[in-house]
Amino acid sequence: MSLSFDGRVRVGDFLLEATVTAAAGEVLAVLGPNGAGKSTLVRVLAGLLPLDDGVVRLGTTVLDDGQDVFVEARERRVGVVFQDHRLFRHLRVVDNVAFGPRARGGSKDAARAAAREWLARLGLADLADRRPRELSGGQGQRVALARALAGDPAALLLDEPLAALDVQTRAEVQGELREHVRGFAGPVVLVTHDPIEALLLASRILVLENGRVAQVGTPAEITTRPLTPYVARLVGMNLYEGRADGTEVALDGGGALVTADAHRGRVLVAVRPTAITLHLDEPHGSSARNAWSARISGLAPLGDRVRVTVEGAPAASVDVTAGAVAELGLAPGRSVWLAAKATDVTSYPAPSGTLEE
Structure with missing residues (x-):
């Protein structure tokens, strides 16, 4: 099933007005300068911010129609990984990861079993009994991914998941993230400011500027045919506009x-x-x-x-x-x-x- 946003939302003086769709099995990277609307988009898709007008859908299910329908974040089958992990500090790693299955009504034993399975799949089994404060940045982000996946989400939102990591850890986690998101059957929306990260992880890239979609296409299309000065700078191209007469x-x-x-x-x-x-x-x-x-x-x-x-x-x-x-x-x-x-x-x-x- 796809995850889509087609509408408007105002935050203070800022207006996001866009149409964004991530298909099943697709990794859609959302790039843009600071203030372009990336975080606003994530908050709307996650159910942390309501639409003013339009519709958010997960498959055929309406999550928000800007009027009568608004599905709360905890009731959406959308897993979210934030830049700063946002792990529950008072819970052990296994119980952090078990949070999703428990929220869906599973028993404590079943939720912990599912959590340990995901921790093992991500190579984190030996961290199950640790507290978040005992984790490195890379370990914390891996646990956050395990928590998102353990909730059996139909879609994944990754909001700057590698931004807080040092260079070496970032490279390691990036490789693992690529493996897991490419194996995920649902849509993945990856918000990032790093074009290299987008090129490595995404099957399609969408660029936001000033709350509008400036360009969308495959990595090859974005890098070879930029449509705005920002995109050109992002991919390292000289870009000019003019009038053609033949060649x-x-x-x-x-x-x-x-x-x-x-x-x-x-x-x-x-x-x-x-x-x-x-x-x-x-x-x-x-x-x-x-x-x-x-x-x-x-x-x-x-x-x-x-x-x-x-x-x-x-x-x-x-x-x-x-x-x-x-x-x-x-x-x-x-x-x-x-x-x-x-x-x-x-x-x-x-x-x-x-x-x-």
Whole structure:
């Protein structure tokens, strides 16, 4: 069964108005900047915040219609894992995990048996008698997942489940989480601010901005064809808007690019920072069909490379090696030339108002 939200909810001055659906067996990652509406969406789906208008459904069951129907959180077959675990501090691990089965009316013995089974499946059997204060961050989050799954949920909500973990623990729990959510038969909604986490765990990604759905698609669609500046920054792409006449695009911010795709009318143009080469002199005789002058405005380390930001027509981010920075003497204020092959420049129709922020 699917889990869906189609409606409006206002919190103070903020309005979330969106349509969101996660299908059975699907992991839908919800990305967005702070204040985009991610937490509001989770609270509505979990039954912690009522709709103002619209409907929330789990399969064919209406959970909230904004008027007469509102199923309380404890009565929804929705398992929730929060960023900070929210384990009951006064209960042992086994009783934390048994909470779901007990809430569904199971006996104490049956609930504990189910809890121990889930603890064993997640490799946590030896933690059953500990208190939450005796757990590490990674262990606490694994227990929170076990508690959510032990309640026999029809859907899972994961609200920034890895955000509070250190880098090493995060990588470990991420692998385990991927295994368990991919084996879950119901819909999974994963709220995260980390695009890598979304790409690793999700079968589909939805981006919220300012309480609206800005883009939705597969990881490949999101990373190769971003529709807004935020999404482009998220996936590390240069994004421009302009008007296409065949393979040539006149860019709104000045300059033009030749692409491998022929279009007419308004388009978006995406270029990977690694697809742009940087030169001290104007390139001649190369296979690149795009070359333009620019001035370096900044340099920043980015993993094993350096992100060079340049101002020009168009402005761009370019990724080069540290060796290239030293060899070319790159520094803020220096004039350079950029080049990109047409085959590395992607254009596609632009939705109306795409680049408005």
